[in-house]
Amino acid sequence: MAARFLWASRAASHLRISVAQRGFASVVLKDLKYADSHEWVKIDGNKATFGITDHAQDHLGDVVYVELPDLGRSVSQGESFGAVESVKATSDINSPVSGKVVEVNEVLTESPGLVNTSPYEEGWIIKVELSDAGEVEKLMDSDKYSKFCEEEDAKH
């Protein structure tokens, strides 16, 4: 397959993409931790449940497919473990902490839209057994994450 390549640059401060601004701020829950790739984690002893945040689901569009990892598989902080598909785009989901997958939310196979309608509850994606509890320190708390989302949205 032949290809040609183009290199483009622009000034970061120019706001020229016209995007319809949504009037609401995304939901951020106080007792969760957050990764900068927009996944949330709920820690319960040495188990962690995670999914993607309200900000993430809003920016993805309607989720039509969730690719879940196999049980028993290891996941590493910051690395991809699955994907969601929305609007003809597959987006990798990254693991906010390292561990072993002990449960996956099979319901998402039939009802992937739960990721949009209930991102923090019914739309949870996997549960892992933590391999390094210290990693949680590297995540953001709700206030930091809210600010992070505001700053990211202000870039365009």
Added chain:
Amino acid sequence: MRSPRTLHGGLEARHSSPSYTLGKRRTDHNLLIPEADLKGLGAELHYTQRGGDITFHGPHQAILYPIISLRSIGIGARNYVETLERSMIEFASVYGVKARAGHKGETGVWVGDRKIGAIGVRISSGITSHGLAFNIDPDLKYFEHIVPCGIADKEVTSLRRETDDMLLPSEEVIHEQLVSCLAKAFSYDDVVWKEDPSFILDNQEEYKD
């Protein structure tokens, strides 16, 4: 206050020999003929990690794969795809073709109920790969062997078909125009063609089919 900095993006413009491609969901049920028959048509089958259903790529299509860090411009999948759609719609309007974005669940670019532009994207660590395919004048018969993008009962069309007896410029010119619509939509002002993609590919993982 942030000091201005420069953001970079890449774009790969491809030319494809006839091939059918599937996305991550591997919807092979939308290939209507046995895989063994593809050779007879002069076509190949490729599996990819992109979103979207089955589609056809071939000569006389503009196949454009932007390589952009969405995080650096603070947008997500939905806005990115909408921007790709807008670029194709604006480009079509240059030829007087009134295109529109797809209805819910029908991402892509349509002229009435006929699809003229398809989108299938992958986003990994916030960086895009794959992209769009716009029909300039491909052999539309190839689309008869699939349920294009998984949407039955909708036709596929091309710029050639929608502009009837209009004299179209060379494909190279058409390509440049579409690329320019894309660059404008993403606010890139400085655009340069290069032969060597290595500077774009340096931090990217696989993005080719």
